Amino acid sequence: MGLKDYKNFKGFLNLDIKINKKIIIKPISKIKNYKQLEKFVYNLIKEYTKNSKETLPNSLIIPSKDYYGFKNSSIKIKTEDLENEFKKIVGKDFKVLDLIYSNKEENEKYGINTNRYVLYRYSKDNLEIKVDYLILSNPDYFPDYFNDFETSQIMFGRFSPIIIEKPEPIIYFDYYNFILLVIE
DSSP states (O other): OOOSOGGGSOOTTSOSSOEEOSSOOSOGGGOOSHHHHHHHHHHHHHHHHHHHTTOOOOEEEEEHHHHHHHHTOSSSOOHHHHHHHHHHHHOTTOEEEEEGGGSTTTSGGGTOOSEEEEEEOOOTTTEEEOOOEEEEEETTSSGGGOSSSOOEEEEEEOOOOEEESOSTTEEEEEEOSOOOOOOO
């Protein structure tokens, strides 16, 4: 099973939406102080609102290596500080999440080949994925064991891309260099 060509399958990290390649110039976990963090968050939100028609984000996905870099850093800034800085501006429901497929090494086969940060507004009205599946109970596979309680189930499914109703509340920020995760 699987796909022969992952590049043509649209997932959350390779949609045809705006990509900013200028704002993130180093891993977020390498930000040295709160003043830099405040300026960084301000710049992300400023860029986001240009694209989103005044909708505010409520989620930031960062590469796992960068996310865990906060926990292993001797610098005092943590993921909670990043999240709290966003909450000051956009509201208390903001979340910072990690995603392994945002790491450059993990997303090469999908044609992304960069550390991808995603700032977006999650809502059931905007993001949707529909996975069609069918489950059949079939006594023909185990006729000796079939009774009212024992059956064999077969599940059929297919891939389904993510459905974006409005692409404006999503923006990618790319950082091309490798993120080195050092465990101290």
